[in-house]
Amino acid sequence: IRQSNLTGYKTPDMHTRAVVSMFADDTTVFLRKEDDFALLETILTKWCTASGAKFNINKTEVIPIGSPEYRAEVINTRQLSSAQPPLPPNVRIACDGTAVRILGAWIGNDIDEGAIWSPILDKIRDRLNHWERIHPTIEGRGILIQWFGCGMTQYLAQAQGMPPDIEAELSKLIHAFAWDNAGHAMINIETL
Structure with missing residues (x-):
């Protein structure tokens, strides 16, 4: 994943881009709106075939990062950008106010x-x-x-x-x- 064409996430104070974080059987992937979710699925499928692991697409959750307008657009269109195909229907997109558990911490936009x-x-x-x-x-x-x-x-x-x-x-x-x-x-x- 790190050596793929996925751009990942980078802020001005980061030295390298964040693309993937793995711990035990949890994988967190960071995608920019230009990144292709289908490419990520292809990479994960190859990795699972090579490693013998199983990727559970039904547990996949997307947390849109960006302005409230961008987040609403991702939720409404199921697309990271208009240039990308929609996310698969079994991928859950976290709306504002919805917390997603990642390695024991609760992450999300405008969560209580x-x-x-x-x-x-x-x-x-x-x-x-x-x-x-x-x-x-x-x-x-x-x-x-x-x-x-x-x-x-x-x-x-x-x-x-x-x-x-x-x-x-x-x-x-x-x-x-x-x-x-x-x-x-x-x-x-x-x-x-």
Whole structure:
């Protein structure tokens, strides 16, 4: 792919163009509006034949990058440009406001960060509520906060950041659990 005629994506501060990013069985390809999706399919088919891998075209998603007008045009015409044929019907195009998961991070245009974080906060809340019924020790509370409050948020926070309102909600959950939901300071918050 990198040695093909695909232009890929390049910004002024990038030294080389981004065409493909591969990790385990996930492949992310960056196309410019001049790039031919059919050429990409041909390259992937050859690569799959040579490697024995299987490319699942039905899981292919396109996230248009550019002005709101360009993104709307791609969605409406299913074309990267008027010079290109339409994208295959089984390729999903992400509309504005739709998040696409790529390697655990949620990417898209005009996405609601709160909607991405809400299920994670719900899981943390459920797990802490479960453990609250067991009445863990002070040390146990500290470990559980690290497991759930930190462990379940660290990757996504690093990959795409955590909005301030989500951070405040997470802090509230952690404080309530650390203080036994009764306002009694069982653990100094700095110790956590």
